[in-house]
Amino acid sequence: MANQPSFFIGNIPINNDLILAPMDGVTDLPFRGLCRKLGSGLTVTEFINTLDVLTDHPRYRKRLQYEPYHRPLSLQILGDEAQQILLAAQQLVPEVRPDIIDINLGCQSKNVTSRGAGAALMKTPEKIAAIFSLMTKHFDIPITGKIRLGWDEDQLNYLDVAKIIEDNGGAMVTVHGRTRQQAYRGQARWDPIREIKQALTIPVIGNGDVVTVADIQRIKTETGCDAVMIGRAAVGNPWIFSRMDRADVPVQKVHQTIVQHLDEMVRFYGARGVITFRKYLKAYLQPYEISYDVMQTLLRSKNPDEVKALLAAWLT
Numbered sequence: 001m002a003n004q005p006s007f008f009i010g011n012i013p014i015n016n017d018l019i020l021a022p023m024d025g026v027t028d029l030p031f032r033g034l035c036r037k038l039g040s041g042l043t044v045t046e047f048i049n050t051l052d053v054l055t056d057h058p059r060y061r062k063r064l065q066y067e068p069y070h071r072p073l074s075l076q077i078l079g080d081e082a083q084q085i086l087l088a089a090q091q092l093v094p095e096v097r098p099d100i101i102d103i104n105l106g107c108q109s110k111n112v113t114s115r116g117a118g119a120a121l122m123k124t125p126e127k128i129a130a131i132f133s134l135m136t137k138h139f140d141i142p143i144t145g146k147i148r149l150g151w152d153e154d155q156l157n158y159l160d161v162a163k164i165i166e167d168n169g170g171a172m173v174t175v176h177g178r179t180r181q182q183a184y185r186g187q188a189r190w191d192p193i194r195e196i197k198q199a200l201t202i203p204v205i206g207n208g209d210v211v212t213v214a215d216i217q218r219i220k221t222e223t224g225c226d227a228v229m230i231g232r233a234a235v236g237n238p239w240i241f242s243r244m245d246r247a248d249v250p251v252q253k254v255h256q257t258i259v260q261h262l263d264e265m266v267r268f269y270g271a272r273g274v275i276t277f278r279k280y281l282k283a284y285l286q287p288y289e290i291s292y293d294v295m296q297t298l299l300r301s302k303n304p305d306e307v308k309a310l311l312a313a314w315l316t
């Protein structure tokens with residue numbers, strides 16, 4: 001039926017089964033807004049580091065911003081221990097008023113895992129139990145977790161961790177089908193996502209290497225997951241959230257979106273927005289044959305009007 005939610009996270013209705021993955025340095029406010037408009041069913045912030053919150057480091061504030069239409073909003077917290085995560089959340093929730101809090105159990109970067117946070121938490125399941133039991137006791141909004149398959153091939157404890165999250169009041173689990181050791185190498189495995197889905201009653205979101213509309217269907221069929229999270233493929237193809245493959249997006253649509261996205265970047269970041277935009281621009285233009293010189297000018301320009309003029313000449 002039209003307007004029927006796709007699924008629920010706790011009591012929060014989610015209207016699409018495709019969700020933009022949180023990506024540090026990528027899924028900023030302009031990109032989250034764009035993907036939400038194109039259909040992403042939920043807005044998840046880039047991870048918010050508890051240490052930044054507790055020391056009031058200025059860098060995290062911009063990551064928390066959102067527009068009303070971005071809701072439902074999930075605030076992702078990265079920390080290494082229950083009490084510290086609770087303290088940070090108690091500071092953030094009254095100010096940000098998220099609909100959901102997500103706990104990062106998957107970040108693979110060394111400076112995160114060396115302090116026991118992100119994917120390193122999967123090595124200490126007792127800490128995960130403590131985090132979820134404490135957080136669900138203190139907040140009446142859903143608390144969710146985003147996991148990997150485990151630390152490495154010898155510690156594939158995804159099923160135990162997913163159950164711990166459910167048993168301690170967690171409302172949903174997102175699974176990136178790789179170990180921490182794999183980082184982003186190799187192919188994501190989806191079989192474990194099916195195992196988790198079969199073992200839990202809370203919603204399970206499948207994630208990892210979903211690039212095309214056919215992949216969406218395939219991961220859903222193979223795993224039975226309630227929704228699909230898409231990260232890297234959305235850069236360059238945010239239309240994936242409208243179930244469109246990149247090759248099917250008309251060039252006029254691409255052109256119009258690039259201009260809007262660039263304008264949003266300049267609005268959000270000021271002059272440096274043009275520079276921060278380059279990674280998206282490169283991805284948007286990847287399918288086209290644009291001469292090396294023009295591409296270099298586009299990717300070096302600090303002037304939004306120059307970028308727009310060149311695009312108008314080349315994307316017609």
Ligand SMILES: Cc1cc2nc3c(=O)[nH]c(=O)nc-3n(C[C@H](O)[C@H](O)[C@H](O)COP(=O)(O)O)c2cc1C
Pocket residue numbers: 021022023024025026046047076104105106107146176207208209210229230231232233
């Ligand atoms: C640049 C980058 C930054 C990321 N930052 C986060 C993050 O802040 N929080 C998180 O849970 N996962 C993060 N991830 C992992 C993604 O959410 C996702 O699980 C992963 O990219 C696999 O999905 P994909 O194959 O669709 O990209 C990041 C991934 C990338 C590539």
